[in-house]
Amino acid sequence: MRVLLLKEPRDEESGPDPYLKELESHGHKATLIPVLSFKFVSLNTFSDKLFQPEKHGGLIFTSPRAVEAVKMCLDMGGRREEDDLVKDDQHRVCVNLCSVCALLCAVQSLGLKPLGEDTGTADVLSRLIIEREDTNIPPLFFPCGSIKREVLPMALRENGVPLETLTVYQTAEHPDLEKNLKNYFTEQGTPASIAFFSPSGVKFCLEVVRRLSGEQLNEIKFAAIGATTQDAMTAEGLCVSCTAEKPTAEHLAAAIATALQ
Known part of the structure; x- marks a missing residue:
């Protein structure tokens, strides 16, 4: 299943992004879209x-x-x-x-x-x-x-x-955020899960995500990297399907995999 991660990619010098790697190990295809500048x-x-x-x-x-x-x-x-x-x-x-x-x-x-x-x-x-x-x-x-x-x-x-x-x-807000989100939804469709990594990410992304998802919004499993981000999502009326037990790639991928079962 497709998973959208609303975070900046890891520096190339540091190797593959661990979130992509962990989600791939669970059989999911993940895409990163940077939210902040x-x-x-x-x-x-x-x-x-x-x-x-x-x-x-x-x-x-x-x-x-x-x-x-x-x-x-x-x-x-x-x-x-x-x-x-x-x-x-x-x-x-x-x-x-x-x-x-x-x-x-x-x-x-x-x-x-x-x-x-x-x-x-x-x-x-x-x-x-x-x-x-x-x-x-x-x-x-x-x-x-x-x-x-x-x-x-x-x-x-x-x-x-x-x-x-x-x-x-x-x-x-990242200057290309809305454009990148539109391109993603156009090319890949509505993802099975979307993960937020900060309250700022919720603030900058949610309106666009709602508009692009349309009637499929309620089918998306929304994930949070931690309790603070979860609170921001809940405050905006989102149903949070899962929250990482710890703010790591391993724990977030495991939580998303469970939510998508």
Whole structure:
């Protein structure tokens, strides 16, 4: 059966996209359509903060784009060694929400030692940080996107864990999203399942998907990568057929395969 994945493809240098691979192993043909576009901002400010690790108690990453911004700062400064970024084990600690498997790989590629890679949601990650950190530490540094949710920052601040945030990328709708969706439905028809990977994806895609699906909308098995995305889908009146137990390719493919049986 055909499955439509509303997410950007994995970088070609990183090998085949794991979501395509996992769904193929279940006998389904999956197609990726990128939903979002990104513009990096404040990189000079970000670079200045990164190379003063003594001023922060750790880094929080919740997206591969934030890690990509770190790599851009390293390149901007001509700094290639991880020791330019961190000075000792204390500052090598990276608290990380692994919303997609690519995030964990990206963090590890910086030479950082992540914690919390299995937390899956901002709520669970914030509890891990609150349990682990003292309130008298230097502020944790959270490079984030322009449409981040406030769950994690609010939870940390309410519990006295100091936090500094900086927007390092802006998120917008992919300029070819509607065209790509129209081409997909024209060439392949209505898919058996559509998977959303973020509340932003729901916001940008749902109206077009509804229009293109027409009367077949109720026949589609809608899948969510996690609880936050599921809530966004439900709020828009979608019947969510399945949600990945963990935000990984393996778990999402298994959930979709079960829903399509």
